[in-house]
Amino acid sequence: MTPTTRVSLAAVLAAVAGGAGSAAEVARRTGCDPETAETALATLASTGRIRRALVFAGACATDGCGSCGSSGGCASAGMASLVGSGLTAWRVVGS
Amino acid sequence: MADTIPRHSDPAPAPAPRSRVVALVGSPNSGKSTLFNALTGAGRAVGNYPGTTVEVGTGRWTSASLGDVTLTDLPGAYSLDPLSPDEALTAELLHGGSALDAAVIVCDAAHLGRSLVLAAHVRQLPVRSVVALTMSDVADRRGVTVDTDVLAERLGVPVVRLDPRRRDVSALARALAQVLDEPPPRPLAVSSDGVGRCTPACPPECTACQPADVADLTASLTVDDDLERAEQLFAWVTETTELATTRPPEARRTWTDRVDRWVTAPIVGPLVFLAVMWGVFVLTTTVAAPLQDGLDALFTGPVTDAARAVLGAVGLSGSLVEGFVVDGLIAGVGMLLTFLPLMAIMFALLALLEDSGYMARAAVVTDRLMGRLGLPGRAFMPLVVGFGCNVPAISAVRVLPDARHRLLTALLVPFTSCSARLTVYVMVAATFFPDNAGTVVFLMYVTSIVLVILGGLLLRSTLIRSMGSDPLVLDLPTYQRPSVRLLAGATWMRLRGFLQTASGIIVATVAVVWAMGVIPAPGAAGSVGDVPVNDSLYAWISEHVAVLFGPTGFAEWHAVGALIVGFVAKEAVISSWAQTYPAGSDLSASVFADFTAASGGHPQAAAAAFLVFLLAYTPCVATLATQRRQIGMRWTSVGVVMQLTMAWVLAVAVFQIGSTIS
Amino acid sequence: MMVESCHADSVPVTRRLAELGIRAGTTVQVLTRTSGGGAILAIGDDRIAVSREILRGVRVLTEASARG
Numbered sequence: 001m002t003p004t005t006r007v008s009l010a011a012v013l014a015a016v017a018g019g020a021g022s023a024a025e026v027a028r029r030t031g032c033d034p035e036t037a038e039t040a041l042a043t044l045a046s047t048g049r050i051r052r053a054l055v056f057a058g059a060c061a062t063d064g065c066g067s068c069g070s071s072g073g074c075a076s077a078g079m080a081s082l083v084g085s086g087l088t089a090w091r092v093v094g095s
Numbered sequence: 096m097a098d099t100i101p102r103h104s105d106p107a108p109a110p111a112p113r114s115r116v117v118a119l120v121g122s123p124n125s126g127k128s129t130l131f132n133a134l135t136g137a138g139r140a141v142g143n144y145p146g147t148t149v150e151v152g153t154g155r156w157t158s159a160s161l162g163d164v165t166l167t168d169l170p171g172a173y174s175l176d177p178l179s180p181d182e183a184l185t186a187e188l189l190h191g192g193s194a195l196d197a198a199v200i201v202c203d204a205a206h207l208g209r210s211l212v213l214a215a216h217v218r219q220l221p222v223r224s225v226v227a228l229t230m231s232d233v234a235d236r237r238g239v240t241v242d243t244d245v246l247a248e249r250l251g252v253p254v255v256r257l258d259p260r261r262r263d264v265s266a267l268a269r270a271l272a273q274v275l276d277e278p279p280p281r282p283l284a285v286s287s288d289g290v291g292r293c294t295p296a297c298p299p300e301c302t303a304c305q306p307a308d309v310a311d312l313t314a315s316l317t318v319d320d321d322l323e324r325a326e327q328l329f330a331w332v333t334e335t336t337e338l339a340t341t342r343p344p345e346a347r348r349t350w351t352d353r354v355d356r357w358v359t360a361p362i363v364g365p366l367v368f369l370a371v372m373w374g375v376f377v378l379t380t381t382v383a384a385p386l387q388d389g390l391d392a393l394f395t396g397p398v399t400d401a402a403r404a405v406l407g408a409v410g411l412s413g414s415l416v417e418g419f420v421v422d423g424l425i426a427g428v429g430m431l432l433t434f435l436p437l438m439a440i441m442f443a444l445l446a447l448l449e450d451s452g453y454m455a456r457a458a459v460v461t462d463r464l465m466g467r468l469g470l471p472g473r474a475f476m477p478l479v480v481g482f483g484c485n486v487p488a489i490s491a492v493r494v495l496p497d498a499r500h501r502l503l504t505a506l507l508v509p510f511t512s513c514s515a516r517l518t519v520y521v522m523v524a525a526t527f528f529p530d531n532a533g534t535v536v537f538l539m540y541v542t543s544i545v546l547v548i549l550g551g552l553l554l555r556s557t558l559i560r561s562m563g564s565d566p567l568v569l570d571l572p573t574y575q576r577p578s579v580r581l582l583a584g585a586t587w588m589r590l591r592g593f594l595q596t597a598s599g600i601i602v603a604t605v606a607v608v609w610a611m612g613v614i615p616a617p618g619a620a621g622s623v624g625d626v627p628v629n630d631s632l633y634a635w636i637s638e639h640v641a642v643l644f645g646p647t648g649f650a651e652w653h654a655v656g657a658l659i660v661g662f663v664a665k666e667a668v669i670s671s672w673a674q675t676y677p678a679g680s681d682l683s684a685s686v687f688a689d690f691t692a693a694s695g696g697h698p699q700a701a702a703a704a705f706l707v708f709l710l711a712y713t714p715c716v717a718t719l720a721t722q723r724r725q726i727g728m729r730w731t732s733v734g735v736v737m738q739l740t741m742a743w744v745l746a747v748a749v750f751q752i753g754s755t756i757s
Numbered sequence: 758m759m760v761e762s763c764h765a766d767s768v769p770v771t772r773r774l775a776e777l778g779i780r781a782g783t784t785v786q787v788l789t790r791t792s793g794g795g796a797i798l799a800i801g802d803d804r805i806a807v808s809r810e811i812l813r814g815v816r817v818l819t820e821a822s823a824r825g
Contacts, residue, residue, distance in 0.1 A: 009322045009329050024570045024803055034803055036333055038210030041330040047322075048211055352788050352797075352804070359806070361792040459806045463793035466808075567795060567808035 007032035012040040013092065016050050021089025041090055053091040116165045116194065117271065119158070120185060120217060121201030125210055126229035130257065131168045134264060149184045155463035158268035161275075167195075189222050197223040199267070199456075204241045204366065205233040207340055209330045218250060218283040225270045226254040231720055238343035241561055245339040251280050254725045300361070330371045364460040371453065372479045379483045386436035390405035394429030415624045418613060419606065427605035431598050433666075434486060434717065439590055440676070441480055441487040446585040448476075450577035455569055462567045468551045474504045478547065480538075481511030485714045489721040490589060503554055506734050507725045509714045510550050512543035515665035519709055522669055526683040527690070527702035528579050548710060548736070558733065579659060600720040604663045609669075611636065628675055633659075647708065648694035648701030654686070658708065700753025704746040 007030045015029040034046040044050045117636055121127040135154025142150045152168035169185045188195050200217050202210035217224060228243060246253040253270040357363045399421055406417045454476065461475040468474070474495060481488035490509045495501045520539050524532040577599045615626040616635030628634060637656035644650040657672035669682075676685045689696060694701035713719065722731040786799040796810035 006333075009326050013322070022570070027803075035208050035336070038206060039212060039332055039336065040329060042209035042212040043325055043332065046216060046328075047325045087289075352799070355797055355804070356789045359789060359791040359797060361790075364792045455806070459791050459795065459797075460793075462795070462808060567806060567811070569806045571797060571804040571806055573804075 007036060007040060009040055009044055012037065013044055013049060016041075016090050018045070018093045021091070026090075034053060045090075048093060050090050050092050103320045115161070115163075115196045116167060116273065118167045118169050118185075118188060118195050118198045119201060120169050120189070120198050120213065122203075122210065122213060123205070125203040126257075127168065127201040130199075130227060130229060131166065135166055144184060150727065151184075158265065160268040160272040164271075189217060189220050195527055196224065197225065197271060199271065200226045200252075201226055202228050202254075203230045204228050205230045205237065207241060208332060208336045211335055212328070214250060215283060215328055215332055218252070218280075221279040221282060223272050223274045223277070223279050224252045225267065226250060226252055227267055228254055228256045231256055231258065236349075240341050242339050242341075245337070249335045249338065251283065305337070307595055328349070343576070349573065351452075351571075351693055354574060355571065358453075358456045359459050364456075368457050368460045371448070371457065372475075375441075375444050375448075375483075376477065378444060379437065381630055383437040383440050387433045389430065390433045390436065394425060394432070398429070399425055404479070415613070417610065418624060423606035423609040424602060427602035428598075431594075431601045431717075435590065435594075437484050438487045439586055441483065441491070442586045442589045443582055445476070445487075445491055446582045446589075447577050448584075450575070450581060452572045452574045455571050459567065459571075468502055468548060469555045470504060470551070474500060476506055477504055477513055481508045481513065483514055484541075485509055485511065485513050485718045486721050489718060489725055492725060502730060503551065504725050505722055506554060506730065506737070507547050507550050509718060509722075509734065509738055510543060510546040510711065512710055513665070513714060515715070516709060517660075519665065519668050520706060522683070523686075523702055523706055526687055527699050535706075539706060542707065543710060546741070550741070553737075599665070600716050604716045605667075608633070608660060608663055612674075634675070643743075644746075646751065647704045647746040648697060648754065649690055649705045651689050651693040652706060653689055654693075658712070661709065662713055662716070664717065665709075668709075694750070694754065697754035697757055698749070700750050700757055703753055704750035707749050708742045708746040711738060711745055713738045 011030045012026055015026045018027050018029070020026045023034050023038040023041055026032075027034040027043065030037065032040075043051065045052075119127055119131055131154065140154065141150060141152045143149060149170060151170065154166050154168075156164045156166045158164070167188075169188065179743075187427060189198060198217060199212045202214060205432050214226060226239060226246070228246075231241070234241060241256075243254040243256050253274060255267045255270050257264070257267065269730040301358045358367055402421055402425055403412070403417065406412060406420065411417050448457070457476065465474050471700050474492075477488045477491040477495075485508050487512065489505050492501045492505045492508070495504060516539075517536070520536045521532070524535040528535045611633040613624045613626065613630065614632040615623065616630055616632050619626065619630035619635075621627065621630055633656060634652055637652040637659060640659065641650045641652050641655040644655055649655070653672065653675045656675055657668050661668045661673040672686070673682045676682065690698040690701045690705075719731055719735070722734060787796050788799050788804070789797045791797060791806060794812075795807050796812055798805050798807060
């Protein structure tokens with residue numbers, strides 16, 4: 001059992017709002033380990049406070065979701081398949 | 096079945112074995128699809144869940160312990176977030192009771208924390224569940240081991256470890272069969288003193304154990320501003336993960352680390368990088384070129400013929416309308432589309448490098464060099480792409496995370512000499528420096544690099560002063576095989592972005608140039624559409640602009656006119672230059688004669704000045720359109736001013752010095 | 758490659774390092790030296806490439822001396 005550094009969801013949410021887009025970046029900013037950061041991000045995603053956004057295509061990040069093909073917003077499986085590719089990042093919902 | 100344990104919920108007996116429906120829940124990267132395929136074999140059907148637009152996969156799973164089971168692969172990423180129709184459906188079904196008999200929660204042993212978030216959500220609903228633990232082999236490779244007993248204890252449901260090598264799912268079937276015979280498990284309770292699980296000893300009036308209403312639960316999780324309940328869930332998940340996993344104290348050396356020893360090493364690293372860059376460059380130009388030629392031929396051939404035929408049938412043959420459609424619109428659209436193969440290949444290669452993980456290593460290797468330019472290492476990539484074509488290079492600037500870096504790089508890309516400019520270099524070099532044509536072209540590329548550096552220094556000392564040094568801190572992801580589907584998706588999205596941006600402006604400017612060629616100059620004879628090129632508006636404008644080029648040695652309207660067209664697109668320079676002379680004349684000879692006259696007997700110096708101007712001034716309107724999208728109108732304008740100024744000043748310098756020497 | 762405990766040194770670099778995940782007491786492992794004088798560090802499963810400047814700002818205790 002390896003102890004992990006504790007962090008609060010509020011701190012993780014603040015990190016994402018401050019620009020951290022990946023678990024690794026969140027871990028660095030908040031001082032926790034990457035696995036805990038990943039869990040925190042998943043928990044925040046489950047409450048709908050953050051979501052995955054496309055970084056490069058411009059369709060989501062800047063122009064809004066009008067040109068996006070998926071019906072259910074970015075939490076649907078189509079987006080999820082891009083996870084881990086460097087093409088998506090976590091963003092606070094409504095920002 | 097009499098029992099003395101007080102029940103809080105009324106257990107509905109599981110329906111007869113014949114008609115069981117089991118759902119697979121889990122995030123897409125957790126191995127859920129693999130498991131689904133393993134269980135259902137080839138018989139997978141995909142369709143919308145009745146009454147919704149959500150796509151689900153269904154199949155039949157037959158096993159000894161369970162008989163026939165209808166397996167439903169439910170969508171959903173991390174949660175039961177009702178904001179997404181996919182996940183709302185999943186939540187509804189899991190809560191629904193009669194539609195579903197049991198759920199298999201797929202958990203990824205290598206990413207247990209985030210898998211447990213979904214598991215915890217599901218476990219707050221009255222659904223018979225079993226946890227399937229996948230990716231144990233991946234976890235093992237990292238030295239991480241998961242204790243399934245501890246996990247089962249915490250979750251309150253059976254946990255079955257799946258061994259991907261053995262394809263033996265009988266343990267899963269047995270666990271599921273057992274669970275189906277029992278009443279639904281008590282939900283994990285979320286209470287003020289943490290998430291726990293009701294034990295059989297809980298009194299009947301224990302409110303913590305009430306099965307949560309889905310809408311209620313998720314609503315409270317989302318509107319709860321101080322994140323209270325989410326924090327409790329998070330605390331439970333992290334504690335469970337800690338209890339159930341063990342990891343080694345020291346970082347294991349992986350294959351990725353071994354490769355990195357060479358790829359980032361002082362000498363081998365840069366060599367590998369140059370090789371990769373060269374590969375990108377060569378692949379793009381050699382593969383794209385025939386495709387581009389093909390598209391070009393298509394548009395100047397069949398498409399044009401078809402358009403003429405159609406217009407002819409309507410009686411518009413030889414009319415202005417035909418000229419506009421064919422030489423304006425079709426030419427414009429054709430030019431736009433010939434960009435596509437180039438862009439597509441470039442984007443695909445970039446995505447490949449990014450996804451495989453190499454891009455980060457390239458940034459490490461070039462960091463030092465780029466630092467001298469005030470740029471992060473990753474800026475090398477767009478600049479290299481620029482030598483193929485500036486348009487995708489400006490889009491490629493997105494790989495830089497910092498906005499100021501993106502701006503600086505986007506402004507420097509135009510100074511990279513693209514392949515369209517090369518066509519003009521070759522022609523001019525052959526005309527004026529027949530014995531040293533190759534060297535001249537090479538010198539153009541050297542000049543291009545010098546301009547990038549100078550431009551960078553200039554910008555950093557004037558307009559983009561506050562850059563701040565950005566010491567390199569970069570995450571190195573594990574090397575992985577890029578997914579073709581992913582590359583295709585990313586490439587298409589970027590291509591679409593390019594089309595949206597560039598189409599309007601390219602078609603418009605080509606049409607405008609065409610119009611200028613058919614409209615007579617003020618005071619000239621001839622009517623619109625029927626005027627010799629020397630008397631057209633185009634020639635008139637070129638002559639007036641040529642005045643500005645006095646000190647450059649090539650102040651004559653044919654060359655300047657070609658440069659004006661070059662402002663729209665360099666690909667059109669040679670053809671339109673030829674069109675300014677009578678049909679059938681030798682372009683080289685004509686140009687040589689005109690340059691000799693304009694430069695007062697120093698044609699070579701003038702030619703050198705012309706080449707430098709061509710190199711440094713605005714690449715094309717497509718570049719401007721892309722720049723505008725990337726850095727905004729204001730900065731794009733700054734760029735144009737910078738390009739034109741530098742081009743003019745350098746051209747003048749080259750001619751003045753050159754004509755003095757020769 | 759030695760396992761080292763890191764203590765951040767000068768103040769401006771400290772914040773940068775904290776963002777990096779290197780704080781007093783963090784354990785990192787130096788895996789490779791890179792071209793340009795930097796290094797690749799391993800922090801758990803994470804691999805992070807750092808430049809020479811960053812590396813300089815970190816005062817390091819080797820494991821041997823930490824044990825005393």
